[in-house]
Amino acid sequence: MTSDGSTATQGEAEEDLSFGSKLKRELREWAMTLAFFVPAFMLFTGLFYEQRVIPSESMVPTLQVTDRVAVTKFAYGYDRYSLPFSLGRFIPLPAGRIFARMPKHGDVIVFEHPHTGRVMIKRLIGLPGDTVQMIGEQLYLNGEPVDSELVRKVRYTPHGTNILRTAFEWRETIGDKSWFTYRGNKGDWGDNTDLFVVPDGYVFMMGDNRDNSLDSRFPSGHCPAENGVVDRAGCPLRVPAEEASIGFVPLDHLIGRADTVLMSFYSCKLQDDEKCAKRVWKGL
Template sequence: MATDGNTAEQDETVESPSLGAKLKQELREWASTLAVFVPVFLLFSGLAYEQRVIPSESMVPTLQVTDRVAVAKFAYGYDRYSLPFSMGRYIPLPEGRIFASTPTRGDVVVFEHPHTGRVMIKRLIGLPGDQVQLIGEQLFLNGEPVETEYLRTVRFVPHNDVAIGTSHEWRETIGDKSWITHRQEKGGRGDNTDLFIVPEGHVFMMGDNRDNSLDSRFPSGHCPAIDGVIDQAGCQPRVPANLASIGFVPMDHLIGRAETVLVSFHKCKLQDEEPCRKRVWKGL
């Protein structure tokens, strides 16, 4: 009985950990967790998939502002632009791409703007050697009009606006891929272009929202046209870099292929009781 009493008395005298000790223990546990989680996250986002948030309306109706998009980093191989957080611009890595593969016309591609370093997302229209031109809104590829079908006219409220806009929806098809574009009335500055011949090692990009996308159609990011033909890359922009179009995009600037809209916080603002398209887990 005496022994049991002494044990109980000793148990009662054990001191509880101080607040400082508890905080140190909690911090050690968090540090251990982060030491494992951060490298795994960086490895996954650098080699497999990463999430990107759509900041503008240049790819409407395919992508809306606030869409969270899953980007396959392995789609075209890896180079310095594949690193997460654009770290490749600050780390002295060798040029070139490993496990390189050629994109497909119609892919929705995430890439770095050749003149500004901003991360962009557009649709790939032209591969090296392709001839691309727009005449009266009609897209021509290698001298042939791209298959185009009118779908409907929609009225909607643009992002961060209150005025109602109107767009005509057209389906374009190249090979086994098709997508929907938004066009407004004819006469926009991107409706008629020079003839672009895509140089080796580059691609030609366009936004699906044809009247709200500063893409490869516009000359400000290109070398000067000669007799109405633009077939060179690597010139300095004709305007301040932050105002320049993307021009021809080098293959080594490609980050990955956008594959799925994971979730969107975009609020549908179509008018005239038009139905809204699916915005969650939507393949591209």
């Protein structure tokens, strides 16, 4: 009630509050909102899905720079590397993975680089016990050439450059899963490798842009080859960590499976009137 006996409206009551009181109330309401939102966000991104932005050209043409991809966190189970913002590197959690599931050939996987801790995205080619080798640009899995079909020749401008490049687009198939890769001319780096025997507890990863991906094909992140065979992991690096390939990737470093391109701000730069693939809500 006011002094003359009338009832004050809500607006009048608001006006009676000082600036400091209004500020305190707003801060209190924001604090309550954040107290709910932050734990809910951490729980969602830690257990279910998170978004990652593609930073490099290593997965072209499947993924372009600036693509936003949805990562399924529960695809392979959970361990300390599943925590958002790479918190698992700083929190002393026990080793091991709960609700563990094995990935499949051809999965596009987000994981932590074994030597640097950087978050990477590549395609899984080899599972524990598999043999993997590149011979004359052809990928061999367990002694057999992976089914490959030449689709087209494309000219494109890589992100952040004005250099026109030529690539051959191939469709590769393992089992019931197919994907596209870019290859340059034969004889480029990574076209011929040692024979890799994937150790227990590890996987073998490759980028779809074969001439622009420092992946498991390259010796700098591996133990030394013996008689042309690499079948061990965990040796001291022979180069600085930032220069090392990912080598064999431990299964407990897997963060999740990239399933969908949500959106992209990538500008198509294919030449010769070639069409660009749809990049909004696109399954991988």
